[in-house]
Amino acid sequence: MTLSDLWVSFPLVVLVGGTLILMIGVSIVRTHRLALGLTLLALILSLAAHDISLDHITEGGYELFGLLNVSGVQVFFNALFLLGATVTALFAYPYFDARVERCEEFYILLLTATAGAMVVAAATHFASFILGLEILSISLYAMIAYPRQSHPPLEAAAKYLVLSAVASSAILMGMALTYTATGTMAFAEITLSPESGERSYFLLGQALICVGIAFKLSLVPFHMWTPDVYQGAPAVVTGYVATVSKGAVIALLITYVQSTDVLSYDGVFYAVVFVAVASMIVGNLLALLQTNVKRLLAYSSIAHLGYLLIAVLVVNTARPELVLETILLYVAAYFIITLAAFGIVNLTSEHETEDNEQLEAYAGLFWRNPLLASILTAVALALAGIPLTVGFIAKFYVFAAGVEGTAWALIWALLIGSAIGVFYYLRLIYTMVKEVQPGATALPRIGTQSVVAVTVLGLLIVVLGVYPTPMIDMVRSIVQSSGF
Amino acid sequence: MTILYLILFLLGAGLVACLVERTNANAPRWISLFAFIIATIWTGAIWLGGADPETGFYVTGELSWIPALGINVLLKVDGLSLVLIGLTTILGVIAVVSSWSEINVSRGFFQFNILWVMAGVIGVFCAYDLFLFFFFWEVMLIPMYFLIAIWGHEDRSYAAMKFFLFTQVSGLLMLVAIIALVWINYANTGVITFSYDELLNVELSGTVGSLLMLGFFIAFITKLPSVPVHTWLPDAHTQAPTAGSVILAGILLKTGGYGLIRFTVPLFEEASRDFAFVAMLLGVISILYGGYMAYSQSDFKRLVAYSSIAHMGFILVGVYAFNELGMQGAIVTMIAHGFSTAALFMMAGSLQERLHTREMSQMGGLWVKAPRMGAMTMFFVIASVGMPGLGNFIGEFLVLLGAFKVNVPLTVLATVGIVVAAVYGLSLMQRSFQGTPNAQVATMQDFGFREMSVYAIMIVALVWIGIYPQHVLDLAQPTLDALGIAL
């Protein structure tokens, strides 16, 4: 281990070190406020540490122990994870303060989950891939079940655990078969010589890994319990699951597809096309039927990951720079929008016993709390991909990548999916502008820090939608430096 | 740059109107009114300032926006744009006045939406960057959606949803076509640009050109609207509040016609020519179908809505006649229809405010109680029917002349449409204002000064266009010349 190894891994070291300090701190004084403070400090220091690590990263990334590879893309994703974790911590404080006896462990789990996400995003080897994924998942099980006195979180955690463990097993089996066929576990070395007689293992292995990833991204037809998990988990954690855990897998997907070129096998390619189309159509169709905002967002996120897969699928037909740019922009936009969405669900239920998640609970929100309603409107429009919001820029890029890659079938699916999507996003908006029901009460007083966080996210949605140039320039420079 | 300031001015006024409501519930409408009056004067000043003799543009503005994709804020105003911007600002004044006493809930947000729709529409009329154009094209939907969904009538949710869905989905088709066009240009030249002027030079092969043309065409005829994508219009117009109907019929529909003239035809000239017959046929079908449906309505507003479909058919016919007369006719029809239909929707709004119904069976004999209303309705019905001396006549006559040169049978059928228009127009008049008065009509109030002054503006405009259309024709002529189409 050289000194520059340390500098490159410094963000991760800071995060894990922060976890330990937090543990020690909690064991000395159990104060919720202190735990939050230490967590935020660890997250921010880790973000700052990226600045140091960037100095040591060369073109094409920096190889750590043959297990991780850190390049500009990873730094970008890490920044998003840390942003997601920070927002989650801010939302979690008032939420858990009001309803859980011991809140401090949540922050430890939040930090380990984020560290896991960073490992997954940087993984270039099966060992680091599965370890990162498990660190992330195991922290998430406990985070979902965190308010253990109530029913929905526990049930959601049990379901998520089974779902995620099946996915992990599938991925592990895929890895094992691939290893049997190729004799290596480093992504970059995984290739099948054409005369090899072990093609069937290899393809089966790749298929299993794809299935596992599809599970983790909850793509159709591997989406069964996703809505239940989204609904049952506390809104703060749902936001985290929907963003950080999926973002990490997407980052991994980029590295994996790029280094193994798995999409050049026809069978795998068409299977992924099927999954993408099915996610776009089925996700949107099922979202139509929902009356629960969390479930609606769950199906909508299924559809959005289907859209994102379009960019991944054209990797061999469009310019790689454009593909990577599209994915990064889409993920960034998706992070901001989703965090804002669950932030609002969380905000409106800070002082309720159950999460405030029925669509009807939002009736007349426009007249009761114009600020929150405006932000939620921006969120809905962004999810629908309407201009003025960052969601449009993201969708525009997907269209551009699809057109450049001449993936017309996928573009049609995207069009149909978006058309269906408009229905339920508009219904959400319409619910908010309806007249206030006689029985509806004004919202209880809500914490300032969460309102500020949600407002910042809402402003980001609009500002980056109207003037995306800074974001695009940043992403472009990352893409150029990563040598994709 | 001045045109960008005009747009920003309206947007800013919208924000102010929205925020000021807390302190003073009456202030928003005054702010909105003054904003539109200033905008109208502003537009007039641009007109008087005259066009740059070299380029033919009155004002231009360029601002870097997303350089990474070759997207700029590129705004240019030529004669055609100027006429339509003028129509927009004047109708803005009219819309505000027409809803002066109708809106009682959240007036600030109402005016905000009106101002933002108008700003978006002005943006559509002067964007010379396809991305910017699409941006404005979609942005104007959102406030319009709110106008219908919040202040609309009984079926507002359904109508607003349908309106949004139709325009959004067809807009996405256009977005794909825009991107495909840009990327074809990129493949040829190695430059990514969304600039209209650059993209005019793209060479397209037959099928690709036709497909991309269809993407634009479908988006525009959905907005226009033409059969078979017209079904959103009767619902949206009927359910919208008065100001919403005025804006929808007066301006939003015109963006479809404008788009055809500005984008579909020049960008895909060859494909459009091949497609001209189908387009004209669709136009004629719209004329006849709209007229027939209008005649069979019992709802005042719905009747006017269907008549709009018929009038918009003329625009389609005129544009795709591919000659100067047809195009000029289409443009004049756009302006004249803007005024005449807006007036009729206002009338429907006034009647609903007084009688709480739009059903013509509940009316009858209103002339006796409200002679001024009757006279106004009479005037605008006649204008709408195409009475010589008024704007609509000029437009439709020119369209028919233009179409006659190209396709005689279709022209004949379109002319039948004018006769149908007379039938439903007069039937509207008869069922609502003539005949025996209904009991509840007894207490009806006639128009006051506020209403009459607004109608006066529109009467002047229509008579002006009808008697001396040369102003409009002159303004639009350089645009048509610049299209470079051998008309």
Added chain:
Amino acid sequence: MTALILFYIAGFVTLAAAILAITRTNASHALIYVVVALLAIAVIFFLLGSPFAAALQIVVYAGAIVVLFLFVVMMLNLGKSSVDRERALLTRGIWTVPSLLALMLFAVVLFALVSGDHETEAQARMIEPKEVGIALYTKYVLAVELAGVLLLAALVGAYHLGRRYLADRREEEETS
């Protein structure tokens, strides 16, 4: 050749025990089959030239993990009265099949130890624990550290979920 036969027998035991395990209605019974299956798998590891893995499989998997399961199952005592369950545990029929399977395994291990001849494929070879240890602390040192983080997360999670807080005690007092 002998190794192959041994492998088939161990494989049969694994599959049979696994099928029996997942078809039981009583969790405790199932866990006994699980132990058998895990032991059979350990035998297979041994036959595959990985004695260290075989040992770990027995110590950690069969030893720790399954015991943890058993512990929880016993602690929860769900379903009908626990006495019924205890009685059922003692009936002879329940025990015969696991015992037979385990006996077969024992025979296999015994035979493998006695015969001790391993035919190898071209590249295939026995991998010494030393080699594994070296790999673990050179090439995979980062993985080991990450595994530490993983166990830490599991520890914190299990601690929070498993322990009783004040509210829980109060709740229990109220119900009892």
Added chain:
Amino acid sequence: MPPTEHVLVLALMLFCIGAIGVLVRRNIIFILISLEFMMNACAMVFIAAGAKWGQPDGQVMFMLILAIAASEVAVALGIVIQMARRFRTLDVDAVSELRE
């Protein structure tokens, strides 16, 4: 040493038995047991592959799988204890409240 193909077949069979268990059983304890079989099947393939290529990596992966399985079981049993304490049942479907 048994040929790799045979080990693979055995492992895949075990994996399928585990998968069937996850799908069929509704009691969470049995689902967890089935998951253990799936994990074990993976471990077996890794060991076989490691032996086949003459590399220690297969066994390293096995140890990582051990750590993973142990952690999953720990947290899962924590959830099981809470479920049992709150709902007096371990049936995943019987406790289901999360739907429309």
